[in-house]
Amino acid sequence: MVIATREQNPAGQQTSGADIGIEHVSHWFKLPNGVLQVLDDISLTVAPGEFVALLGPSGCGKSTLLRLVAGLETATTGQVLQNRRPITHPDPSRIVVFQDPTLFPWRKVWDNVALGLQARGLLKQQRQRVDDALALVGLSEFADAFPHQLSGGMAQRVALARALVNDPQLLILDEPLGKLDSLTRLQMQSELVSLWQRNGFSALLVTHDVEEALFLANRVIIFSDRPARIRAEIKVDLPYPRHRGDARLAELRHEALRHLGLDASW
């Protein structure tokens, strides 16, 4: 397993990746006409500094699992642990980047990035961290722009900066590149890898893009249709930075598609 080297991040603090344990989690939604099971006995772990991708058909419940890990909802049965303590509510040590950038349109880019520090009352002493985070995603010149003036890729970068400024132990990525055009997407995948390597956080990524999962993650967990069960696990034993044309990646892609029942087109 490849564990990212820990080094000083731009905020000058040592971060360590979170150790996440998901133990026998099942989850049901309450609907007007009964209940709907979305997760069925999921158990998996994310080691400190590890990058894990969850791959599965859309609507299978992957995003629900992320909401449980973020602490936005509580699992019906089973438990989710961070460093062996149960996760009960949201905490800035675990930051979510959603599919939509969901920047606050009334705040300038700088103020959007400052959101987490402001919410925790740290902004006055640590304004520099906001500038650093913006520099990290290459958007320093856009500090004074409003979100509606940004392109989709830029907005998602701001959302990344807004997450990273908090030095999260765990970055939860809910299809963060899903709505970007394919070129921006490839570029941002590489950027994600280098950010992850520099900062040393653990990462949990939901995606339905097989290449993306294999390009980014140490391990890819493949989910079944709803209710989601773990169907397979693929260890991506390749060093970073990876090359998209790598023969080993193509092999693993074939394997992943087979688990998803899509290898007929291979």
Next chain:
Amino acid sequence: MTTTTNDVLLRANRSGLFEGVQRIGIWRTGLLAASVWLLLGLITLRWPNKEVGFSDWAFTDEFGYAAVAIAVVLTLLALAGTHAKRALELLHPAGQWLIATPLLLSTWEILTAKLGLLPTPFFAPPQSLIEVYTEDWSRIGISTAYSLRLLVHGFVIGGIVGFLVGTTIGWSRVAGYWVHPVLRFLGPVPASALLPLAFFFAPSSYAAAVFLIALATSFPVTVLTWSGVASVNKSYYDVARTLGASEWFLILRVAIPAALPQVFVGLFMGLGAAFSVLVVAEMMGVKAGLGWYLQWAQGWAAYSNMYAALIVMAILCSSLITLLFKVRDRALSWQKGTVKW
């Protein structure tokens, strides 16, 4: 065949598209406007007023000279070209209005003072307004000040109450449960219907009027603030909560800024409601203000005074709405494509 930009420009020039651009020298619309103002002046000065059984309309000559003076100024500006660039830029968009206004005034002048076609006490010529403003300006001025004070008192209180109540019921389910039915039942009642009751209970008629204006303002502000807070994108809250936001942070930094566009719609509607309650309250019980002046002028059959007061009222209301829109544009500068007032 290729069409170059040059070709397009040439063709546009030939068909006269650039007429206005090239001839900055003389402003034709301005000259036309000046001649219509001159016409108004001549009609007023040269055409004798019709005798209507009492002494002649005062200020007829002054009105005529004023029209002629406007004509002279417009002529000078129209011919000045680049020397009066700043003033011309301001006047240019109003060109057609500068022609229509003297035409309207001329018609008004002819129908009243010159031909006497409209019955006299109810319809007075334009110069009678000048008479009212010069002779009764202190009373109109004080009335305007009283109206403004009452309106600001009521509107500010109503706006604040409406905003607070709307935010509370938008945020708290318990508050919504208790306040919503009351709001639905009492909110739509016109505030002026409570007028007799308010004058009876309140310590003074001024306090009663403040209460009623505040009530009329608060209803739309409450409803729109509430719907604004309730319809905030839920993922904004998810984002803020994962970043470590407290409940107060969610209310003050997420819910309220997100609801602000709706709040301003509510304030706009509230201001309109406040105007009408203001006038009714002043006519019914408060012994000051423009509403009272209207009532008083009507009692003396001083219809010119009424028109004069109505014009002041129009200017007052319109300016307040303009002010509200300016504040909104400042507060919501992050939005794109807001309606210009």
